[in-house]
Amino acid sequence: MEKMIFGRYIPGNSFVHKLDPRSKLLFVFAFIIVVFFANNTLTYGILLAFTLIVILLSKIRLYFLINGLKPVIFLMLFTLILHLFMTREGPVLVDLGFMKIYEEGLRQGVYISMRFLMLVFMTSILTLTTSPISITDGLEVLLNPFKKIKLPVHELALMMSISLRFIPTLMDETDKIMKAQMARGSDLSAGPIKDRLKAVVPLLVPLFISAFKRAEDLATAMEVRGYRGGEGRTKYRLLKWHAKDTIILVALVIMAILLWMLRG
Amino acid sequence: METVHKTQTFKTVDLIYSALFATLIMIGANITSFAPFLTVGGVPITLQTFFAILAGLVLGSKKGAIACTVYMAIGLAGAPVFSKFTGGFSAILLPTFGFIVTFIVSAYIAGKIAETYKTRLAYIIAALIAMAINYILGTTWMYFAYTLWAAAPEGFSYKLAWFWMIPPMPKDIILAIFAGFFAFRIQKVLKILPIKQS
Numbered sequence: 001m002e003k004m005i006f007g008r009y010i011p012g013n014s015f016v017h018k019l020d021p022r023s024k025l026l027f028v029f030a031f032i033i034v035v036f037f038a039n040n041t042l043t044y045g046i047l048l049a050f051t052l053i054v055i056l057l058s059k060i061r062l063y064f065l066i067n068g069l070k071p072v073i074f075l076m077l078f079t080l081i082l083h084l085f086m087t088r089e090g091p092v093l094v095d096l097g098f099m100k101i102y103e104e105g106l107r108q109g110v111y112i113s114m115r116f117l118m119l120v121f122m123t124s125i126l127t128l129t130t131s132p133i134s135i136t137d138g139l140e141v142l143l144n145p146f147k148k149i150k151l152p153v154h155e156l157a158l159m160m161s162i163s164l165r166f167i168p169t170l171m172d173e174t175d176k177i178m179k180a181q182m183a184r185g186s187d188l189s190a191g192p193i194k195d196r197l198k199a200v201v202p203l204l205v206p207l208f209i210s211a212f213k214r215a216e217d218l219a220t221a222m223e224v225r226g227y228r229g230g231e232g233r234t235k236y237r238l239l240k241w242h243a244k245d246t247i248i249l250v251a252l253v254i255m256a257i258l259l260w261m262l263r264g
Numbered sequence: 265m266e267t268v269h270k271t272q273t274f275k276t277v278d279l280i281y282s283a284l285f286a287t288l289i290m291i292g293a294n295i296t297s298f299a300p301f302l303t304v305g306g307v308p309i310t311l312q313t314f315f316a317i318l319a320g321l322v323l324g325s326k327k328g329a330i331a332c333t334v335y336m337a338i339g340l341a342g343a344p345v346f347s348k349f350t351g352g353f354s355a356i357l358l359p360t361f362g363f364i365v366t367f368i369v370s371a372y373i374a375g376k377i378a379e380t381y382k383t384r385l386a387y388i389i390a391a392l393i394a395m396a397i398n399y400i401l402g403t404t405w406m407y408f409a410y411t412l413w414a415a416a417p418e419g420f421s422y423k424l425a426w427f428w429m430i431p432p433m434p435k436d437i438i439l440a441i442f443a444g445f446f447a448f449r450i451q452k453v454l455k456i457l458p459i460k461q462s
Contacts, residue, residue: 008342008352028353068354075359075413116357116413123354127342135341155274159334162283164343170287174298193304193435197442200311203299207291208322208450215284219277229272 008068008124009131015244016058016129021138023245027252028126034256035115040264044114050255051118058125068124069117076113083109136160137237154230162218170211177206278327281456285323285331286338289315289367290345297349310347314439316367317374317394321387321447324457325375332367339364357413362405363398370394378447382460387451388444395440403429 011017016024038044055065069076089104127135140157147153181202191199291298292315296308303309316335320328335345344351346364355361377390407425451459 008344068352071350071358072354079413112413119357119413120354123357124352127352127354130342132338132341132343136338139337139341152273155279156330156334156337159279159283159286159330160338160341162280163286163334163338164341166284166287167290167343167345170284170291171298174291178298193309193438196301196304196309197438199301200295200299201446204446205450205453208288209453211284211288212281212454215280216277219275219280222280223276227276229274 008064008127010060010064010128011131012059012129014057014059014129016054016060016125018242018244019129019248020239020241020245021130021134022142022239022241023249024126024130025135025138025142027248028122030249030252030256031122032119034252034259035119037256037259037263038115039111040262043259043263044111046255046259046262047118048114051121054125055121058129060125060128064128065121065124068128069120072116072120076116079116080109080113083112132164133161134237136164137235137239141239154233158230166214169214170207173210174203174207177203177210281323282327282331283334285315285319285328286334286345289319289331289335290343291315292318293345293347294349309435309439311439312347313363313367313370313395313398313436314443316371316398317391317440317443318447318450319367320371320374320376320394321378321390321443322450322454322456323375324379325372328371328375329368332371335367336364357409359406359409359413360402362409363402365405366398366401369401370398373397378451379457382458384445384448387448388441391440391444391447392437395436395443399429399433399436 035047038047084101084105085099087105087108088100088102090102090107092100093103093106094101130138136157139160140153143151143153143156186199186202289312292311295311296302302311316332319331322328323331339345339351339355340353342352346355355364371394374390374394377393378387380386381390403425404422406428407422410425448459451457
């Protein structure tokens, strides 16, 4: 259950772990844009070196990063193959008779998969080194300016925290209901899709009713304790902006300028 | 429970409803790990879209859309709420992430229809429309994600993107009709939106 609350977060004490969630969020958003600046070997090299430095600073075991690649590995291979066979520019490298691989195709394929790899690593590092709750706290502060256009920032952050808190509770609940229905002898094993969907009803109805009852109880409890919206509310977890937060953002800006000047 | 402070834009209870529904969508996305019988022919049925549409039908347009937004946000923040217990900011790179974003629109529109017409038939039609919207916007997003992230050359067309979406379609139509029936039934008990018996 512990795993469910923290998600992909791996507690640690590295440089990246200790950064403020706000700076990490800003960094990753900016990085997603900066990645598209690179378009030749030199600029891709710089990006890759930069990514490697961040990986080293985060002290995340490579296993976890590779794990994060799993869902996108298909997309990366697809991209590589697509470019390998579809781009027809430059000298021919391999001639298979029925198919030719061109130099430009190989180059583009490798560049685009590298871009993808770096994006996945950077975004994974964000969630591997920052707990969902601190990301929520960071988002609340970063989105504050949007309150002016009536975006309910405080409410969203609060709902995120509550939702995160109830993940293990509702999972337990679902498990319990499932076992209770099995104990009553409900037949859930086989049949066509229609029968199986019917069998879900006795699982879902109690789940919904109990979740909504829980919601009402929680709302009452909050109001009794004087919850009245975000205005003037103080925080239990305080965020602190250190010099290193400024440093990584400056480093990213410098790299972005460098890439912009060196791109072909 | 009806007290609303001047400083509050939402009723407290509405806030919690949306928050808990976001968690319910998480359960729906991974229902097979609780109910293994939902694996048909080796393919697990995910109730993710089903629950997202329910969010709109049960909570109404605004709260439903908020619940889906919260679901997306906690997933991006790293909670393992997407299908197969995945999560994390890198999900934004997946071509299928568009379907999760589209839940917000689907839930809103399903909710709007349910609020306006209130009958069981309206709930079913609302669910089907929401499912269609999810398909159209999600697939379009998938196409653009491929062209942006993968810089796909001409060989990858919009038609090809749709071609991939045809196999799960019949299953999702059944699920949408089921969602309409189920939402109406739940609404009778929870009474969050007014309904009309027909």
